Amino acid sequence: MVPFNEKTAQHDEELIKKLNKIALSLRRDSLIMTTKAGSGHPGGSLSCADILAALYFHHMRHDPQNPNWAERDRFILSKGHACPALYAALARAGYFPRDELWTLRKTGSILQGHPDMTKTPGVDASTGTLGQGLSIGIGMALAFKLDEKKSRVYVLLGDGELNEGQVWEAAMSATHYRIDNLTAIVDLNGHQLSGCTDKIMKIEPVVNKWLAFGWHVIEIDGHQMKQILNSLDEAEKVKFKPTVIVAHTTKGKGVSFIEKLFAEGNCKFHGTPLNESELAQALEELHD
Amino acid sequence: MTEHFAALRDAYGEALVELGQKNKNVVVLDADLSPSTKTNMFAEKFPDRFFDVGIAEANLISIAAGLASAGKIAFASTFSVFGVEKGLNQFKQSVAYPKLNVKLVTTHGGISVGEDGSSHFCVEDIAVMRALPNVTVVLPADAIETKVATNSIAEYEGPVFMRLSRPKTPLVYEEGYRYAGVNLDFELGKSVKLKEGNDVTIVATGLMVTEALQAASDLNREGIDAGVINVHTIKPIDEDAILKAARKTGAMVTAEEHNIIGGLGGAVAEVLTENEPVPMIRVGIKDNYCESGPWKELFAKYGLTSANIVNAVKDVLKKVK
Numbered sequence: 138m139v140p141f142n143e144k145t146a147q148h149d150e151e152l153i154k155k156l157n158k159i160a161l162s163l164r165r166d167s168l169i170m171t172t173k174a175g176s177g178h179p180g181g182s183l184s185c186a187d188i189l190a191a192l193y194f195h196h197m198r199h200d201p202q203n204p205n206w207a208e209r210d211r212f213i214l215s216k217g218h219a220c221p222a223l224y225a226a227l228a229r230a231g232y233f234p235r236d237e238l239w240t241l242r243k244t245g246s247i248l249q250g251h252p253d254m255t256k257t258p259g260v261d262a263s264t265g266t267l268g269q270g271l272s273i274g275i276g277m278a279l280a281f282k283l284d285e286k287k288s289r290v291y292v293l294l295g296d297g298e299l300n301e302g303q304v305w306e307a308a309m310s311a312t313h314y315r316i317d318n319l320t321a322i323v324d325l326n327g328h329q330l331s332g333c334t335d336k337i338m339k340i341e342p343v344v345n346k347w348l349a350f351g352w353h354v355i356e357i358d359g360h361q362m363k364q365i366l367n368s369l370d371e372a373e374k375v376k377f378k379p380t381v382i383v384a385h386t387t388k389g390k391g392v393s394f395i396e397k398l399f400a401e402g403n404c405k406f407h408g409t410p411l412n413e414s415e416l417a418q419a420l421e422e423l424h425d
Numbered sequence: 426m427t428e429h430f431a432a433l434r435d436a437y438g439e440a441l442v443e444l445g446q447k448n449k450n451v452v453v454l455d456a457d458l459s460p461s462t463k464t465n466m467f468a469e470k471f472p473d474r475f476f477d478v479g480i481a482e483a484n485l486i487s488i489a490a491g492l493a494s495a496g497k498i499a500f501a502s503t504f505s506v507f508g509v510e511k512g513l514n515q516f517k518q519s520v521a522y523p524k525l526n527v528k529l530v531t532t533h534g535g536i537s538v539g540e541d542g543s544s545h546f547c548v549e550d551i552a553v554m555r556a557l558p559n560v561t562v563v564l565p566a567d568a569i570e571t572k573v574a575t576n577s578i579a580e581y582e583g584p585v586f587m588r589l590s591r592p593k594t595p596l597v598y599e600e601g602y603r604y605a606g607v608n609l610d611f612e613l614g615k616s617v618k619l620k621e622g623n624d625v626t627i628v629a630t631g632l633m634v635t636e637a638l639q640a641a642s643d644l645n646r647e648g649i650d651a652g653v654i655n656v657h658t659i660k661p662i663d664e665d666a667i668l669k670a671a672r673k674t675g676a677m678v679t680a681e682e683h684n685i686i687g688g689l690g691g692a693v694a695e696v697l698t699e700n701e702p703v704p705m706i707r708v709g710i711k712d713n714y715c716e717s718g719p720w721k722e723l724f725a726k727y728g729l730t731s732a733n734i735v736n737a738v739k740d741v742l743k744k745v746k
């Protein structure tokens with residue numbers, strides 16, 4: 138395990154400020170679109186918004202004007218239910234107009250309830266049934282090695298998702314194949330659909346598990362933009378083994394009453410959208 | 426006439442090697458069964474393009490999906506029971522739904538696995554795979570058809586399930602995919618008419634094609650003129666050929682090494698009932714689990730022989746008004 142070291146920080150304040158501002162906008166859009174849809178997953182979208190902002194607006198090589206650019210980096214939202222945050226990021230990056238966000242989960246929309254690579258420009262893998270994203274990412278990483286491409290693969294997993302056995306099949310094989318062009322990120326927000334992760338299925342010690350599987354592990358605060366950026370940079374320097382960033386996050390991050398409910402063990406906002414008045418209150422808190 | 430025998434899985438291994446030589450985008454994956462599935466032949470020639478994921482079928486299918494999404498033609502192999510059933514949700518979500526170029530080729534379908542017994546049999550794989558949108562389902566009848574089918578599914582862009590078998594079985598075709606001296610073209614979605622008949626049509630797939638031909642020859646001696654069609658592609662099924670035969674002969678028997686529910690019999694029944702209802706009987710596993718034993722004995726015990734087809738033909742002809 139490599140703990141975060143402030144001394145390696147190299148990203149200037151302006152960048153951090155810009156990305157934090159974008160993350161706020163992803164949070165706002167995630168909440169607006171789930172409320173408009175009348176369903177969806179606000180909690181886990183809020184916890185990963187900073188990570189998505191760092192990836193899509195600074196770290197990853199991609200081209201919204203050319204979504205199928207063969208040399209692009211790939212992003213797989215293995216915790217597919219957090220797609221409101223991904224869709225918000227893709228819209229803001231320019232893959233499709235922001236107005237599309239308000240069609241989420243509606244008949245005929247390009248924005249499905251869970252990510253669909255055949256319908257949404259910029260979505261690199263169809264996910265939603267948990268546990269498969271890391272394996273898919275390994276397949277992509279192997280292909281890039283064969284083709285001597287520089288593309289990297291980023292896979293965002295939920296902590297509840299770590300219950301799935303396939304995640305550990307994948308974790309084992311990534312080190313076996315000495316994959317170093319893939320970075321996994323665990324959004325460790327401590328909650329899953331029906332309760333706290335330690336109550337539903339104890340997954341700790343998470344860091345030790347990844348270490349035991351031979352991964353390079355970086356533990357960060359998943360809401361500190363500098364830490365996110367530095368860990369992504371560090372992962373690229375690790376050779377002959379995969380890196381996982383274990384990001385400690387807060388489910389519902391940025392909205393006090395959602396954070397409070399989760400902290401009390403109430404997971405209502407895992408899969409329930411805010412009503413209109415809750416949304417108004419939340420947007421006020423998320424103002425930049 | 427001397428009968429020649431060959432295993433479908435051996436032909437698959439050889440075909441993969443040829444494909445690997447022709448196309449560097451062909452990659453092969455296995456789940457610790459490569460000496461049995463014969464993907465080890467590819468592994469020896471092209472170690473860089475071969476991935477043994479260990480005993481982890483979910484991972485097998487999803488890694489294949491990732492390779493395919495990055496431009497590879499990914500052949501993933503294991504036994505039917507493991508590949509289809511332990512990797513089913515992965516195949517549906519990460520392969521079939523996004524229409525990725527993954528070929529799931531399982532080498533130990535049906536009950537001809539033999540001595541390993543019921544835990545290793547798969548008599549429901551066709552039904553399961555046939556129900557998934559976007560998936561083409563292929564069952565070659567012998568080693569020669571396996572070779573052309575492997576090439577054909579490699580050329581086709583999209584998800585394919587191809588089911589092969591373990592034992593050495595009689596060749597239906599002649600070298601170079603010929604039948605009765607005639608050159609054939611293997612076309613996905615088309616069937617092969619092996620014998621014209623006027624009284625009844627036997628529609629067979631996989632190893633049951635041999636049994637169907639034997640049955641037709643036995644029936645001929647009793648004065649019953651049976652046609653035989655090899656349906657190597659169960660989905661999309663060759664509706665035209667089935668309807669044409671139904672209109673001509675007015676009676677059908679299906680024969681498959683699979684549960685009589687949802688496989689070839691189901692597919693043919695769907696075509697007939699909606700278009701040309703004629704009396705029909707399904708020969709196959711009668712919705713039960715089987716047991717260990719030499720595969721020929723199991724075929725006899727569980728109703729998968731030419732004699733069972735002959736009886737089914739006689740029964741179906743009684744239903745013709």
